[in-house]
Amino acid sequence: MQRAAERDQHDRRDQREQRAKGGLHRVLVGAAVVPVMLVAAACSSNSGSNDGAGDSAKSSSASASASASPSPTVQAAVYKSLPQPCKALSKKTLEDLVPEAKSGKAGTSDDPATRGACSWSSLDNNGVKGSQFRWLNASLLRFDSNVTRGSGEKLARDYFETQVQDARSVSGAKNTKSEPVAGVGDEATAVRYDLKKKEGSFKQVTVVARVENVVVTVDYNGAGFAGDKTPSSDTLNKLAQKAAKEAVAAVAKANGSGGGTAGTPSSAPSKSASKSPSKSPSAGSSKAASSSPSKSAPKKS
Numbered sequence: 279m280q281r282a283a284e285r286d287q288h289d290r291r292d293q294r295e296q297r298a299k300g301g302l303h304r305v306l307v308g309a310a311v312v313p314v315m316l317v318a319a320a321c322s323s324n325s326g327s328n329d330g331a332g333d334s335a336k337s338s339s340a341s342a343s344a345s346a347s348p349s350p351t352v353q354a355a356v357y358k359s360l361p362q363p364c365k366a367l368s369k370k371t372l373e374d375l376v377p378e379a380k381s382g383k384a385g386t387s388d389d390p391a392t393r394g395a396c397s398w399s400s401l402d403n404n405g406v407k408g409s410q411f412r413w414l415n416a417s418l419l420r421f422d423s424n425v426t427r428g429s430g431e432k433l434a435r436d437y438f439e440t441q442v443q444d445a446r447s448v449s450g451a452k453n454t455k456s457e458p459v460a461g462v463g464d465e466a467t468a469v470r471y472d473l474k475k476k477e478g479s480f481k482q483v484t485v486v487a488r489v490e491n492v493v494v495t496v497d498y499n500g501a502g503f504a505g506d507k508t509p510s511s512d513t514l515n516k517l518a519q520k521a522a523k524e525a526v527a528a529v530a531k532a533n534g535s536g537g538g539t540a541g542t543p544s545s546a547p548s549k550s551a552s553k554s555p556s557k558s559p560s561a562g563s564s565k566a567a568s569s570s571p572s573k574s575a576p577k578k579s
Contacts, residue, residue: 352423355430356490360418361532363396366525367416375498375517376400376412385417393419408506411477415497416525422491430491438465438488441495445469445484459519463489463526470515478503481511485522492529496522 364382372379378400385395395417402410421433446456451471459466466487473480482499498518500509 350425352425353429353431355421355423357420357430357492357529357533359391359532360394360420360492361525361528362390363394363416363418366396366418366528367521368524371521371524372398372414375521376414378402378412379414391420392422393417404506406504409503410500410506410509411503412500412509413498414521415495416521417495417497418492418525418529419495420492434488434491434493435465437493438486441484441486441493442467442469445486448473448482450474451482459485459487459522462519462523463487463494466519466522466526468515468519470511472511473499475501477501479508481509481514483511483514483518485518487522487526489526489529492526494522494525494529496525 362384364384367375372382376398379398382396382398385397387393387395395415397413397415400410400412400414404410419434419437421430421437423430424433427433442456446454446469448454448471451473454469454471456467456469459468462485466485468483468485470481470483473482478501480499480501482497485496485498487494487496496518498514498521500514502508
């Protein structure tokens with residue numbers, strides 16, 4: 279009986295030891311799991327941080343790429359200034375075209391480096407034998423390059439075409455003829471026509487020339503008064519072309535290029551928002567001519 283009680287006590291002690299060992303095992307396993315969870319959580323946290331840094335780096339890279347994109351560019355204008363219009367033609371040329379002119383009359387300009395004009399009037403009055411009237415106007419317009427509108431050369435080409443078209447479509451003009459002019463700037467056109475005014479019959483020539491980003495327009499007309507004969511259109515055309523060539527050379531000289539570009543095209547290749555420096559070119563020149571002789575032309579006897 280005593281031995282049975284001892285076995286029973288021994289069995290209960292073994293069971294307590296087994297339960298204690300099982301509890302210790304669970305505590306150790308739980309303790310081992312906690313660090314693993316902490317490590318996993320740390321890895322997860324670091325992973326999210328790296329993703330944010332990557333996104334930030336990508337954003338910075340995109341911003342740098344956008345800022346590094348090239349800005350719109352346009353070819354720089356070749357010529358930066360203009361000659362003084364009243365000094366663009368030599369004394370000898372003026373003597374040939376307007377022999378009785380004392381001096382030129384400069385047109386008004388708010389920016390002489392961009393636009394300018396000068397006109398001359400000549401009246402050779404021979405009394406009852408008649409008189410010869412001549413009027414000459416030289417205008418210059420320079421175009422700067424603009425990112426929105428284009429290069430100065432392109433703008434000058436567009437304005438050149440406009441000036442030629444205006445000269446071809448003068449109201450009341452008769453026998454209009456147009457021809458290209460060789461050896462004057464990069465491109466040039468001469469337009470001539472007859473025009474009847476109250477003072478008499480006029481012969482008009484307009485020569486439009488472009489050199490790089492500058493357009494030169496020479497208007498030249500003549501008439502015979504008091505029974506004198508009307509000047510030859512061919513003669514006026516020849517003299518007007520001479521003046522245009524000289525004015526183009528003056529543009530090159532004013533920019534330190536000598537006169538080399540006057541007859542050497544640099545390239546065959548908007549309408550400009552700028553207005554012509556004078557209203558005398560093309561159609562306007564006829565109006566100016568009609569007002570000039572009325573003041574100085576002698577009355578018929």
